[in-house]
Amino acid sequence: MAIKRFPAPEADQPDRWEAQLRKGALEMAALASLWRGRLYGLEIIRFLEAQSRLVLAEGTIYPILNRLRTEALLTSEWVEADAGHPRKYYSLTDAGRERLRLMAAAWMDFSSGLTQLLEPVLESEEVIQ
Template structure:
């Protein structure tokens, strides 16, 4: 399940501005349930780029080699908006079954 929402967490981080891979790993890992590694993020970023949800550009780094920065594309913004609209309904549905008798009948 975490894998299914991780890409949308990445898109949400990019909504706030361009970031590079290690920066994304660090920000995601600041939330216990989303701790991840470069080995997970870089393939995910490659897939998001192939799907044209993000675009990348190389930029010089003030400390070290150039970094590949990712930013949201228009398609990425649309995908994130659609997920955000559905997420509340999904979360509420799961919460219903986890915190009540759900569909259980007396």
């Protein structure tokens, strides 16, 4: 019997939409994680998990980082660690910093619009016994 590499898609999963919610925000989050200084791949994952509720798999972050590097929004450099595996550190370029500012502004715009749309819903929640 063959190994079932991919789990059966459970369409009834109530968390499906939540996963979708995060899509598109990930590039921005990856850039944002580098705002204060360079980090390496796994460090970015840990940072985002700690700072926000974003949990990224490795198979998610590396394609994103490569994409961003192709767009010259960040650079990478190998750094030999004193101990352990060498690490590839990522840093924002000026273009990356600029783009992140644009993204952040657009995010606030989008976010506030949606929050406003949800206001009646959120208000109703407060009234519940």
